[in-house]
Amino acid sequence: MERNAALGIVKPQLTEKRFQHTIGVMDTAVQLAELYGADKKKAELAAIFHDYAKFRPKKEMEKLIREKQMPADLLFHHHELWHAPVGAYLVQHEAGIHDEEVLNAIRYHTSGRSGMTLLEKIVYVADYIEPGRSFTGVEEVRELAFQDLDLALLKTVSNTISFLLKKNRGIYPDTLAAYNDLVITKL
Protein backbone atom coordinates (compact mmCIF):
# COMPACT_ATOMS: atom_id res chain seq x y z
CA MET A 1 0.00 0.00 0.00
CA GLU A 2 1.25 3.49 -0.86
CA ARG A 3 2.09 5.97 1.90
CA ASN A 4 -0.69 8.42 1.01
CA ALA A 5 -3.34 5.72 0.73
CA ALA A 6 -2.34 4.38 4.16
CA LEU A 7 -2.31 7.86 5.71
CA GLY A 8 -5.76 8.48 4.20
CA ILE A 9 -7.12 5.38 5.96
CA VAL A 10 -5.54 6.25 9.31
CA LYS A 11 -6.34 9.97 9.45
CA PRO A 12 -10.09 9.69 10.17
CA GLN A 13 -9.31 7.25 13.03
CA LEU A 14 -7.14 9.76 14.90
CA THR A 15 -7.16 13.24 16.37
CA GLU A 16 -5.03 15.86 14.60
CA LYS A 17 -2.41 15.65 17.37
CA ARG A 18 -2.24 11.86 17.17
CA PHE A 19 -2.01 12.06 13.38
CA GLN A 20 0.99 14.41 13.66
CA HIS A 21 2.55 11.91 16.11
CA THR A 22 1.96 9.17 13.52
CA ILE A 23 3.77 11.22 10.82
CA GLY A 24 6.68 11.67 13.26
CA VAL A 25 6.82 7.92 13.97
CA MET A 26 6.68 7.20 10.22
CA ASP A 27 9.60 9.53 9.40
CA THR A 28 11.67 8.22 12.31
CA ALA A 29 10.94 4.55 11.55
CA VAL A 30 11.96 4.99 7.90
CA GLN A 31 15.24 6.64 8.98
CA LEU A 32 15.98 3.80 11.41
CA ALA A 33 15.07 1.19 8.79
CA GLU A 34 17.50 2.82 6.37
CA LEU A 35 20.27 2.87 8.97
CA TYR A 36 19.79 -0.69 10.24
CA GLY A 37 18.89 -2.32 6.93
CA ALA A 38 15.26 -3.15 7.62
CA ASP A 39 12.51 -3.11 4.97
CA LYS A 40 11.63 0.59 4.64
CA LYS A 41 8.16 0.01 3.18
CA LYS A 42 7.24 -2.33 6.04
CA ALA A 43 8.60 0.11 8.63
CA GLU A 44 6.60 2.90 7.01
CA LEU A 45 3.38 0.87 6.91
CA ALA A 46 3.69 -0.41 10.50
CA ALA A 47 4.43 3.12 11.77
CA ILE A 48 1.47 4.62 9.90
CA PHE A 49 -0.94 2.05 11.36
CA HIS A 50 0.63 1.55 14.81
CA ASP A 51 -1.95 3.67 16.72
CA TYR A 52 -4.89 2.82 14.44
CA ALA A 53 -7.04 1.59 17.37
CA LYS A 54 -5.97 4.28 19.86
CA PHE A 55 -9.42 5.89 20.03
CA ARG A 56 -11.65 2.82 19.85
CA PRO A 57 -14.10 2.63 22.75
CA LYS A 58 -12.93 0.48 25.67
CA LYS A 59 -15.98 -1.74 25.34
CA GLU A 60 -15.25 -2.50 21.69
CA MET A 61 -11.61 -3.36 22.46
CA GLU A 62 -12.61 -5.55 25.39
CA LYS A 63 -15.07 -7.45 23.19
CA LEU A 64 -12.45 -8.06 20.49
CA ILE A 65 -9.89 -9.25 23.06
CA ARG A 66 -12.42 -11.81 24.32
CA GLU A 67 -13.91 -12.89 21.01
CA LYS A 68 -10.79 -12.96 18.86
CA GLN A 69 -8.77 -14.97 21.39
CA MET A 70 -6.21 -12.31 22.20
CA PRO A 71 -4.25 -12.87 25.45
CA ALA A 72 -6.89 -12.81 28.21
CA ASP A 73 -4.45 -11.32 30.75
CA LEU A 74 -4.61 -8.03 28.80
CA LEU A 75 -7.94 -7.43 30.52
CA PHE A 76 -6.28 -7.41 33.96
CA HIS A 77 -3.91 -4.69 32.82
CA HIS A 78 -4.35 -1.02 31.93
CA HIS A 79 -6.50 -0.41 28.85
CA GLU A 80 -3.67 1.69 27.34
CA LEU A 81 -2.14 -1.66 26.38
CA TRP A 82 -5.14 -2.81 24.39
CA HIS A 83 -4.89 -0.59 21.31
CA ALA A 84 -1.76 -2.42 20.13
CA PRO A 85 -3.10 -6.00 19.76
CA VAL A 86 -6.57 -4.69 18.85
CA GLY A 87 -4.96 -2.44 16.22
CA ALA A 88 -3.15 -5.41 14.69
CA TYR A 89 -6.48 -7.20 14.38
CA LEU A 90 -8.38 -4.21 12.98
CA VAL A 91 -5.86 -3.16 10.34
CA GLN A 92 -6.00 -6.70 9.02
CA HIS A 93 -9.79 -6.69 8.80
CA GLU A 94 -10.48 -3.03 8.01
CA ALA A 95 -7.42 -1.96 6.01
CA GLY A 96 -6.43 -5.28 4.43
CA ILE A 97 -2.92 -5.39 5.87
CA HIS A 98 -1.90 -9.04 6.11
CA ASP A 99 1.89 -8.90 6.37
CA GLU A 100 2.63 -10.78 9.60
CA GLU A 101 5.84 -8.79 10.27
CA VAL A 102 3.97 -5.50 9.94
CA LEU A 103 1.10 -6.80 12.09
CA ASN A 104 3.53 -7.92 14.82
CA ALA A 105 5.25 -4.52 14.84
CA ILE A 106 1.82 -3.01 15.53
CA ARG A 107 0.84 -5.75 18.00
CA TYR A 108 3.94 -5.30 20.17
CA HIS A 109 4.52 -1.55 19.84
CA THR A 110 3.28 -0.80 23.38
CA SER A 111 4.51 -3.75 25.49
CA GLY A 112 7.43 -5.03 23.46
CA ARG A 113 8.22 -8.72 24.00
CA SER A 114 11.13 -11.12 24.33
CA GLY A 115 12.92 -11.74 21.04
CA MET A 116 11.68 -8.69 19.16
CA THR A 117 12.35 -8.57 15.42
CA LEU A 118 14.29 -5.67 13.89
CA LEU A 119 11.03 -4.20 12.56
CA GLU A 120 9.37 -4.44 16.00
CA LYS A 121 12.34 -2.71 17.63
CA ILE A 122 12.29 0.09 15.06
CA VAL A 123 8.59 0.86 15.52
CA TYR A 124 8.83 0.61 19.33
CA VAL A 125 11.77 3.02 19.51
CA ALA A 126 10.44 5.37 16.80
CA ASP A 127 7.18 5.66 18.76
CA TYR A 128 9.18 6.83 21.78
CA ILE A 129 11.60 9.25 20.10
CA GLU A 130 9.60 10.84 17.27
CA PRO A 131 10.20 14.64 17.10
CA GLY A 132 6.90 15.50 18.82
CA ARG A 133 7.85 13.68 22.06
CA SER A 134 9.25 15.84 24.83
CA PHE A 135 9.41 13.85 28.09
CA THR A 136 12.54 13.71 30.24
CA GLY A 137 15.21 11.34 28.99
CA VAL A 138 13.98 11.32 25.39
CA GLU A 139 17.03 13.21 24.09
CA GLU A 140 19.37 10.51 25.40
CA VAL A 141 17.37 7.76 23.67
CA ARG A 142 17.20 9.85 20.47
CA GLU A 143 21.00 9.92 20.26
CA LEU A 144 21.35 6.27 21.25
CA ALA A 145 18.83 5.16 18.63
CA PHE A 146 21.16 6.15 15.80
CA GLN A 147 24.18 4.46 17.43
CA ASP A 148 22.89 1.23 18.95
CA LEU A 149 19.26 0.25 18.45
CA ASP A 150 19.25 -2.45 21.16
CA LEU A 151 20.64 -0.10 23.79
CA ALA A 152 18.08 2.53 22.79
CA LEU A 153 15.38 -0.13 23.08
CA LEU A 154 16.62 -1.18 26.53
CA LYS A 155 16.57 2.45 27.69
CA THR A 156 13.05 2.91 26.31
CA VAL A 157 11.76 -0.20 28.08
CA SER A 158 13.45 0.64 31.37
CA ASN A 159 12.21 4.25 31.27
CA THR A 160 8.70 2.95 30.63
CA ILE A 161 8.92 0.48 33.53
CA SER A 162 10.25 3.21 35.87
CA PHE A 163 7.38 5.46 34.83
CA LEU A 164 4.86 2.69 35.51
CA LEU A 165 6.40 1.89 38.92
CA LYS A 166 6.18 5.55 39.95
CA LYS A 167 2.49 5.57 39.01
CA ASN A 168 1.85 2.26 40.81
CA ARG A 169 0.70 0.72 37.54
CA GLY A 170 0.99 -2.96 36.66
CA ILE A 171 3.81 -4.13 34.42
CA TYR A 172 2.51 -6.37 31.63
CA PRO A 173 4.46 -9.68 31.39
CA ASP A 174 5.61 -8.96 27.80
CA THR A 175 7.04 -5.61 28.96
CA LEU A 176 9.07 -7.36 31.65
CA ALA A 177 10.08 -10.09 29.21
CA ALA A 178 11.36 -7.45 26.78
CA TYR A 179 13.42 -5.87 29.57
CA ASN A 180 14.88 -9.18 30.82
CA ASP A 181 15.69 -10.35 27.31
CA LEU A 182 17.64 -7.16 26.57
CA VAL A 183 19.48 -7.13 29.89
CA ILE A 184 20.53 -10.74 29.43
CA THR A 185 21.61 -10.38 25.81
CA LYS A 186 23.00 -6.83 25.78
CA LEU A 187 24.61 -6.10 29.17
Ligand code: DGI
Ligand atom coordinates in the same frame (compact mmCIF):
# COMPACT_ATOMS: atom_id res chain seq x y z
O1 DGI B 1 0.14 5.03 21.97
P1 DGI B 1 1.31 5.92 22.34
O2 DGI B 1 0.95 6.94 23.37
O3 DGI B 1 1.99 6.53 21.15
O4 DGI B 1 2.43 5.00 23.03
P2 DGI B 1 2.44 3.47 23.48
O5 DGI B 1 1.44 2.70 22.72
O6 DGI B 1 3.84 3.00 23.37
O7 DGI B 1 2.12 3.48 25.04
C1 DGI B 1 0.91 3.89 25.58
C2 DGI B 1 0.97 3.80 27.10
O8 DGI B 1 1.06 2.44 27.51
C3 DGI B 1 2.12 4.53 27.77
O9 DGI B 1 1.58 5.53 28.63
C4 DGI B 1 2.80 3.50 28.62
C5 DGI B 1 1.79 2.40 28.71
N1 DGI B 1 2.39 1.07 28.90
C6 DGI B 1 3.41 0.51 28.20
N2 DGI B 1 3.74 -0.69 28.72
C7 DGI B 1 2.89 -0.90 29.75
C8 DGI B 1 2.04 0.21 29.87
N3 DGI B 1 1.08 0.32 30.83
C9 DGI B 1 0.97 -0.69 31.73
N4 DGI B 1 0.07 -0.61 32.69
N5 DGI B 1 1.78 -1.79 31.69
C10 DGI B 1 2.75 -1.96 30.73
O10 DGI B 1 3.46 -2.98 30.72
Ligand code: FE
Ligand atom coordinates in the same frame (compact mmCIF):
# COMPACT_ATOMS: atom_id res chain seq x y z
FE1 FE C 1 0.43 3.29 20.84
Ligand code: FE
Ligand atom coordinates in the same frame (compact mmCIF):
# COMPACT_ATOMS: atom_id res chain seq x y z
FE1 FE D 1 5.63 2.76 22.47
Ligand code: FE
Ligand atom coordinates in the same frame (compact mmCIF):
# COMPACT_ATOMS: atom_id res chain seq x y z
FE1 FE E 1 2.28 5.91 19.16
